[in-house]
Amino acid sequence: MAAFHPQFEDLPKEFAVFPLSGVLMLPRGKLPLNIFERRYLAMVMDSLATGRMFGMIQPDPHAPAPEAGRGGSDEPGLYRVGCLGRVSSFSETDDGRLLVTLTGMVRFTVEAELAGHRGYRRVRGDFSRYFNDMDMDMALATAEIEREKLLTALRGYFARRNVDANWDAIRDLSDDGLIVTLSMACPFEAVEKQALLEAPTDTDRAATLLALLQMGAAGPDAPPGHSVS
Numbered sequence: 001m002a003a004f005h006p007q008f009e010d011l012p013k014e015f016a017v018f019p020l021s022g023v024l025m026l027p028r029g030k031l032p033l034n035i036f037e038r039r040y041l042a043m044v045m046d047s048l049a050t051g052r053m054f055g056m057i058q059p060d061p062h063a064p065a066p067e068a069g070r071g072g073s074d075e076p077g078l079y080r081v082g083c084l085g086r087v088s089s090f091s092e093t094d095d096g097r098l099l100v101t102l103t104g105m106v107r108f109t110v111e112a113e114l115a116g117h118r119g120y121r122r123v124r125g126d127f128s129r130y131f132n133d134m135d136m137d138m139a140l141a142t143a144e145i146e147r148e149k150l151l152t153a154l155r156g157y158f159a160r161r162n163v164d165a166n167w168d169a170i171r172d173l174s175d176d177g178l179i180v181t182l183s184m185a186c187p188f189e190a191v192e193k194q195a196l197l198e199a200p201t202d203t204d205r206a207a208t209l210l211a212l213l214q215m216g217a218a219g220p221d222a223p224p225g226h227s228v229s
Helices: 038-049 128-134 136-142 147-160 167-172 176-183 188-199 202-218
Strands: 015-021 028-035 053-056 081-092 100-116 118-128
Touching: 015 038, 028 038, 038 053, 038 081, 038 100, 038 118, 053 100, 053 118, 081 188, 100 128, 147 167, 147 176, 147 202, 167 176, 176 202, 188 202
Parallel strands: 015 053
Antiparallel strands: 015 118, 028 100, 053 081, 081 100, 100 118
């Protein structure tokens, strides 16, 4: 267990969530966040005082909107699965923003949305389906990927989408790091990001990622402007 990595029994039952479409956080991934909206500044500051944890989750346009008092009448519904992260670093800027690195720990299923606090949303989460997310040694040992096939598909995907990639950094990634980093960084659609998040195992996620890259390489060209490093 890495330093400062909470035990399963230490996970909060109720916690804040940051709904952000098209943004994926996975266990063992590191997600940089630029926090500037007042309610999310409050969320981060509250989390720093209470375990440094909050969840990332995507809005679901097909899910019911939250009840009054549980997120606001104009807030979207949420997907049922998100990922709890721990603030592993942060800094303040002169203009009042917080630059945060959130390290993914474990996925959760939303049991219920709770009353909001200081403008941000909160849920009661269930981690029981994803106990193995916190076993870092097992995750590193059991993932099975076809690395060369994945890299070949990635080259085609990046070429089709005019993505500027740091290939030296990509080649240096471990198998686990490659799957987590590409799943989080590639510009997939929100529903595709959710499929990667909800993949039952790391091997399943690798297969899903490969399929998405192969389909993307065969799809229409995209405008330039994205980079992965």
